[in-house]
Amino acid sequence: MTMIRMLDIHKHFGSLNVLKGVSLEVKKGEIIAIIGPSGSGKSTLLRCMNQLETIDQGIIEIEGVVVEAAGNVDVKVTASTQEVRATYRKMGMVFQGFNLFPHMTALGNVVEAPMLVNKVAKDDAIQIAEKQLAKVGLLEKKDAYPSKLSGGQKQRVAIARALAMNPDIMLFDEPTSALDPELIGEVLSVIKTLAQEHMTMLIVTHEMGFAKEISDRVIFMDDGKILEDSNPKDFFENPRHPRIKTFLEKML
Amino acid sequence: MDQMDYVLSILPFILSGLKLTAKVYVFTLVFALPLGLLAAIGKVKGPKLLQKILYLYTWIWRGTPLLLQLFFVFYGLPIIGIRLSPFAAATVTYALNSGAYLTEIFRGGIESIDKGQYEAAKALGMTYPQTMRRIIIPQTVRRVLPPSCSEAVNLVKETALLAVIGMPDLLRISTQIFTRDFNITPFIVAFGLYLIISSVLVKLFGTLEKKYSIYD
Numbered sequence: 158m159t160m161i162r163m164l165d166i167h168k169h170f171g172s173l174n175v176l177k178g179v180s181l182e183v184k185k186g187e188i189i190a191i192i193g194p195s196g197s198g199k200s201t202l203l204r205c206m207n208q209l210e211t212i213d214q215g216i217i218e219i220e221g222v223v224v225e226a227a228g229n230v231d232v233k234v235t236a237s238t239q240e241v242r243a244t245y246r247k248m249g250m251v252f253q254g255f256n257l258f259p260h261m262t263a264l265g266n267v268v269e270a271p272m273l274v275n276k277v278a279k280d281d282a283i284q285i286a287e288k289q290l291a292k293v294g295l296l297e298k299k300d301a302y303p304s305k306l307s308g309g310q311k312q313r314v315a316i317a318r319a320l321a322m323n324p325d326i327m328l329f330d331e332p333t334s335a336l337d338p339e340l341i342g343e344v345l346s347v348i349k350t351l352a353q354e355h356m357t358m359l360i361v362t363h364e365m366g367f368a369k370e371i372s373d374r375v376i377f378m379d380d381g382k383i384l385e386d387s388n389p390k391d392f393f394e395n396p397r398h399p400r401i402k403t404f405l406e407k408m409l
Numbered sequence: 410m411d412q413m414d415y416v417l418s419i420l421p422f423i424l425s426g427l428k429l430t431a432k433v434y435v436f437t438l439v440f441a442l443p444l445g446l447l448a449a450i451g452k453v454k455g456p457k458l459l460q461k462i463l464y465l466y467t468w469i470w471r472g473t474p475l476l477l478q479l480f481f482v483f484y485g486l487p488i489i490g491i492r493l494s495p496f497a498a499a500t501v502t503y504a505l506n507s508g509a510y511l512t513e514i515f516r517g518g519i520e521s522i523d524k525g526q527y528e529a530a531k532a533l534g535m536t537y538p539q540t541m542r543r544i545i546i547p548q549t550v551r552r553v554l555p556p557s558c559s560e561a562v563n564l565v566k567e568t569a570l571l572a573v574i575g576m577p578d579l580l581r582i583s584t585q586i587f588t589r590d591f592n593i594t595p596f597i598v599a600f601g602l603y604l605i606i607s608s609v610l611v612k613l614f615g616t617l618e619k620k621y622s623i624y625d
Contacts, residue, residue, distance in 0.1 A: 207531075207532055208531070209528050209531065209532065242534065245534065246534040248532075249532070249533075250528075250529075250532035252525060252528065252529065252532075254523075254525050256523075256525035256526060256528060256529035257529075258526065258529070258544055258548075259548065259624055260547050260548050260551070260621075260624050261624075269533070269543065270533035270534060270535065273535060273539055273543060274533060274534040274535055274539070275534075302623070302624040303624070304624060304625055315529075318533070319532070319533070322533060322534065
């Protein structure tokens, strides 16, 4: 089953072309690592998937629903606004900067969207939230405000918050880039747990070892295009492209 | 002892003035707070035309003397056929003036919230109104408390302009007693009362700040 289909996506910021015709299909249960030099468009690609950026050209389809069609394409968004919104809700996102709500406790952060968006009753929402916080190993911190949590704990709460909406797809935008080295492991291990449960995931990361270990597909982006799309073994052991060889030599 | 008796004898008059001052003050805030909040949201996210209108609004009301604004509403509006009671005219003027300052305070507060907060809310499926109500405004409140406190205290002092347009507020009543008795005691009492009200407000805002700083 195809979860995400992106077709010839173009995106520019002012005169800067960030995505220059990217096409991508994501199947259910796939774990895709998106890597590449900074400025290559990895984050923008991820942000286009859940409409944090609007595309200039191309088609985005999520679980069979066209959610965005822009520019010179022969497809239109036929789904109702409601349906499009519901489709986007099937994707959870985790940010580099955590973006926890600082005025709410860890539990408050996690129950908020289920109650507000999905209209889940308070008691049920708390149950869902506690389950997710337990999953990321932070149930005992449920009453702590984000300011009292370490970076790794914040990111784990952010993951629990996204999971509480029961998403089919998780997008991770450099989830460990803002963390001190000793805190990276705890976040990666939570993501590994999700991988074992076959959650469909797209992970923009600079952690090459992690990408190699966890992903079943690696996408290398360079200059707004996908330069390589292969399995991690081939990618890391026999990179075909000289550009990728140079990149990997620098990273490893 | 004579002095004490004198103070007690003029106190009922002065308190009647204080009552008007307090009434104008409370009504002003009741209108100015929602006005400031809505206008701030309009300025941040409203359609272009609304943004232009709001720009004109804060530009004019923050850029001219409050006393002149009171004169316009009191003496200008009747010329074009709009007759308001002195109390209504005063409240409208103060609310529009204070609302203009609060608009800019709240706008600054809203714009100081990191855009990641909007993105997280959007990624969780929240609509813009939901995001504002649950995520942005509560954080904004915390940040605008100190400048709002200044505005609230300023407003107390600005109510003294009611005396200039002939309304029997705290200051005018005190002035009347002063001219009657040729004794500055009523001014000292008024001085003390203004200071007490301002101090109560500062204290109140301090408590609010403490309550909201729980998540810092």
